[in-house]
Amino acid sequence: MRTPLEFVDTVLRDVEAHLRGTKRTATRVRSLLTQLAGAEVKGIKLPEAMAPHWKALLVNTLEDLVQHQDRTVVLFWDETPLMLHNVRKSSGEAAAMEVLDALRSLRQMHPRLRMVFAGSIGLHNVVTSLRRAGYANDPTNDMDTVDVPPLSTDHARELARGLLRGERIQVGDLAATAAAIAAAVDGVPYFIHHVIDQIAQRGGAADVTAVSEIVNQSLTDPQDRWHLRYYRERIDTYYNPDERPFALALLDVLSTTDQPLPFEPLFNLLKSRIVTEDSETARSVLALLQRDHYLAQQPDGKYRFRFPLIQRSWRLQRGLAP
Amino acid sequence: MKTSSLSRLSPCLMSRETLEAIFVQREPLAQRLVELIRDSTLTAAKHQTLVVGPQGIGKTGPIPTAAKHHTLLIGPHGIGKTHLISLVYHRIRAAADLHGCLLIAWLREEEWGVTSFLDLFLRIFRALLAEHADPVLSEQVESLYDLPSDEAARAAGQLLKQYVGSRTLLLLIENLDDILGGLGDQGQQRLRSFWQENPFCTLLASAESLFNAVSLQTSPFYGFFRIQHLRELELDDAALLLTKIAALDNDPDLESFLQTPAGRARVRAVHHLAGGSPRTYLILAQFLTRDTLDALAEPVIRTLDGLTPCYQARIARLSPQQRKIIDFLCDRRHDVLVKEIAQCCFLTHQTVSSQLKELRDRGYVRSHPIGRESYYELRDPLMRLCYEVRKQRGELVRLSVDFLRSWYQPEGLHWQLAPRQSSDARALGLRIRDRTTEARATLNRAVKLSDRSSQLLFKRAEALLALDRWDEGSAVLGEALCRFAHSDEPEVGDTEAIVCNVLNKTPDLASWRIHISTLIDLYDRHHILAPLGRGLVRSIRPLMSPLVNCAAARMWLDLWRQAAADRAEMRLPLRLLDVAVRYRQAHDPRVLFDLPVEERSLLQPLLGIEPGAGSS
Numbered sequence: 001m002r003t004p005l006e007f008v009d010t011v012l013r014d015v016e017a018h019l020r021g022t023k024r025t026a027t028r029v030r031s032l033l034t035q036l037a038g039a040e041v042k043g044i045k046l047p048e049a050m051a052p053h054w055k056a057l058l059v060n061t062l063e064d065l066v067q068h069q070d071r072t073v074v075l076f077w078d079e080t081p082l083m084l085h086n087v088r089k090s091s092g093e094a095a096a097m098e099v100l101d102a103l104r105s106l107r108q109m110h111p112r113l114r115m116v117f118a119g120s121i122g123l124h125n126v127v128t129s130l131r132r133a134g135y136a137n138d139p140t141n142d143m144d145t146v147d148v149p150p151l152s153t154d155h156a157r158e159l160a161r162g163l164l165r166g167e168r169i170q171v172g173d174l175a176a177t178a179a180a181i182a183a184a185v186d187g188v189p190y191f192i193h194h195v196i197d198q199i200a201q202r203g204g205a206a207d208v209t210a211v212s213e214i215v216n217q218s219l220t221d222p223q224d225r226w227h228l229r230y231y232r233e234r235i236d237t238y239y240n241p242d243e244r245p246f247a248l249a250l251l252d253v254l255s256t257t258d259q260p261l262p263f264e265p266l267f268n269l270l271k272s273r274i275v276t277e278d279s280e281t282a283r284s285v286l287a288l289l290q291r292d293h294y295l296a297q298q299p300d301g302k303y304r305f306r307f308p309l310i311q312r313s314w315r316l317q318r319g320l321a322p
Numbered sequence: 323m324k325t326s327s328l329s330r331l332s333p334c335l336m337s338r339e340t341l342e343a344i345f346v347q348r349e350p351l352a353q354r355l356v357e358l359i360r361d362s363t364l365t366a367a368k369h370q371t372l373v374v375g376p377q378g379i380g381k382t383g384p385i386p387t388a389a390k391h392h393t394l395l396i397g398p399h400g401i402g403k404t405h406l407i408s409l410v411y412h413r414i415r416a417a418a419d420l421h422g423c424l425l426i427a428w429l430r431e432e433e434w435g436v437t438s439f440l441d442l443f444l445r446i447f448r449a450l451l452a453e454h455a456d457p458v459l460s461e462q463v464e465s466l467y468d469l470p471s472d473e474a475a476r477a478a479g480q481l482l483k484q485y486v487g488s489r490t491l492l493l494l495i496e497n498l499d500d501i502l503g504g505l506g507d508q509g510q511q512r513l514r515s516f517w518q519e520n521p522f523c524t525l526l527a528s529a530e531s532l533f534n535a536v537s538l539q540t541s542p543f544y545g546f547f548r549i550q551h552l553r554e555l556e557l558d559d560a561a562l563l564l565t566k567i568a569a570l571d572n573d574p575d576l577e578s579f580l581q582t583p584a585g586r587a588r589v590r591a592v593h594h595l596a597g598g599s600p601r602t603y604l605i606l607a608q609f610l611t612r613d614t615l616d617a618l619a620e621p622v623i624r625t626l627d628g629l630t631p632c633y634q635a636r637i638a639r640l641s642p643q644q645r646k647i648i649d650f651l652c653d654r655r656h657d658v659l660v661k662e663i664a665q666c667c668f669l670t671h672q673t674v675s676s677q678l679k680e681l682r683d684r685g686y687v688r689s690h691p692i693g694r695e696s697y698y699e700l701r702d703p704l705m706r707l708c709y710e711v712r713k714q715r716g717e718l719v720r721l722s723v724d725f726l727r728s729w730y731q732p733e734g735l736h737w738q739l740a741p742r743q744s745s746d747a748r749a750l751g752l753r754i755r756d757r758t759t760e761a762r763a764t765l766n767r768a769v770k771l772s773d774r775s776s777q778l779l780f781k782r783a784e785a786l787l788a789l790d791r792w793d794e795g796s797a798v799l800g801e802a803l804c805r806f807a808h809s810d811e812p813e814v815g816d817t818e819a820i821v822c823n824v825l826n827k828t829p830d831l832a833s834w835r836i837h838i839s840t841l842i843d844l845y846d847r848h849h850i851l852a853p854l855g856r857g858l859v860r861s862i863r864p865l866m867s868p869l870v871n872c873a874a875a876r877m878w879l880d881l882w883r884q885a886a887a888d889r890a891e892m893r894l895p896l897r898l899l900d901v902a903v904r905y906r907q908a909h910d911p912r913v914l915f916d917l918p919v920e921e922r923s924l925l926q927p928l929l930g931i932e933p934g935a936g937s938s
Contacts, residue, residue: 252539277550321539
């Protein structure tokens, strides 16, 4: 989705599909469409001529949904920040700002309408870029932010065991192999699935050695099936030109230390890579890197990579020695 | 008369008093460095220092040290590294609490020929003996020459450790990159191990730029030093430095002029061109009097001449291919692509790319990536300006300085009018636009004014031009210029408003042509084309308005070019106008790279572009 109209189009289709299930129709929005178009708008896709009226269409669509409910309606939207990022790129900052404001306004107008935004990039990335263009609002201050952590050790092992069994993979020591998988990928379910998928494709028995081989190969896979290069690419996409050299240098530094670093020595090592005395930008980039899941700050204030797997990957991608 | 206490090129030759007298911007840093040295000397085994480095060098955890601090100052040539080190040296020597517990060895910039661990220690002994004459030590050092080199190296280390004893050795090392480079990987490793096992040294070192021995994570000295990048002087610092030098040189006239808006405007013009290198201002100061600063061009050209040997020495250190590239960039004046450099220097693309990378790492060039291409220019525009002075006998530089002198007007010189005059001046004000009847009435009232002050005369001219009374207006303007352009307090009118009037008010092409020619003739007659050029450049902002179409903008440029073709003072403004019009048409930031950086930075704000964005 790249424009507000495309977003509204998708919402309308989903709402109408839901209402058909309860033998209802989205009468308000269809009536509005007829009024705006001068004739009944048939078909699924909203015509481009409706673009200037997307806000009214969105409001009417969700009102159609809410009015027929006697329960709270929860809308789940995946990759919402990415959608807003695309809207910003295609239609400008103003359009992205209006989408956020419209959604917030809808939540205020309809207390039984709730929204869940999910995304692999943080909404803060989009809002920050909008703020630079003059956007002053805080469009999600009525929403709670939940960081979805990796699985706990036990759950990661359980997932690995379950998948190994489910894929009917021959395993000598199921517990040890599952534990190795969970540890090698820091409990991240996405990578657990990948490891087991590759074990299954390889054929043969699975053991701790095989797990280690698969992870090592994946870290240097020229096809990048684990999409690990994304961690590098998103620095260029979401960090502004002033922040980028800081982000890259800080990650380079932390990828090559085997112990967490407090700010001062970290900043000093940063200065051995880039010409700067700007500690404030360094601090704010560290905060961004934490929010974007690259880094974690320990209770003692020291910084480290959040996931050892990503630390290894970063080091390899950047050609840095351990 | 200038005193001779200032050494423009060798701060280490200056007395402590002189160093302190002209020290600007870095007092907190100097104090911090002294404190670190004091802490290193007086505090033993109190702190744990986190040591980060490659395998085998303390990587596995914090290592107790004797709280020795090591600082590396990084900054380009002329930024004031030696001044700072010299100042710290004097302050440390004067610190009574450190007497008896601190030894000092100062390895100066000229410590060439260090190619081994032994060489370095022999230099350290030489520096120690220069500071603390000791015949016994001298004899012991002499005896090292009788030993085979490996044994001498071990013995030198032992001797140093023994000599320092329970004291701390402050090592001041300039051009650390040269010294560590000379040691090579093995020598660096050995040195690092020696200092780790024998932590009696505290180091204050300097280098022109980051170098592999401290920035590569596999190098022995990665993470060893506290890195401190020295920044250039801001405008206020530069003005303060010149003021302090004027005071030291016992020139109260210059000193007081520097504190006026006009004096500050002159410094601002210099700062625009020359940046914030303290050495530049030290050299400039020797050519400054109140009058020469006001005129500006001559001291700037003489400064560039004074800087030329420094730049020649820097260029001489480069390889022939690199020198060729630098020479090409000097000649081109503006940013260029790699392929152009390769073509014009008869080098392969790969060779040029790799040489540019090294030149960039060493601080000679800067790149501006746009898309997949990178444009390169000299990082230090003064290097190019020195080249221009030699090549064209300073003519081009003189024109640039004159333009900047006009561009940076003294701040705070607003129309200081009495209340009656003020209200009439407002009535005469240029933004009359649609209030023609009212404007005519107030103008007639103003015409009756008996006061013929310069401001009113110029304002009257500007008002007449704004009311499309071109012939009258230009006559009054001519009169005003005649009377006030070269008076004791010269006035040239608000050229931006005058030019904008021509842009906005003139109804047709033929009139544009006539009006532009008239303005050029008027200002040229009084040899003050630079202010008119300033007005033309400042009119670029309204020219970028969507109300002016591209064809009109192009015609505007062409007419000015035709009218001013043979006037050297208009070349720079026309260059800026040309790039602005091209940018307007193409919206391609690359067109700005046709300008050298000092001209580009004037134009970017007028086009709404952040200056310096995208460079590395």
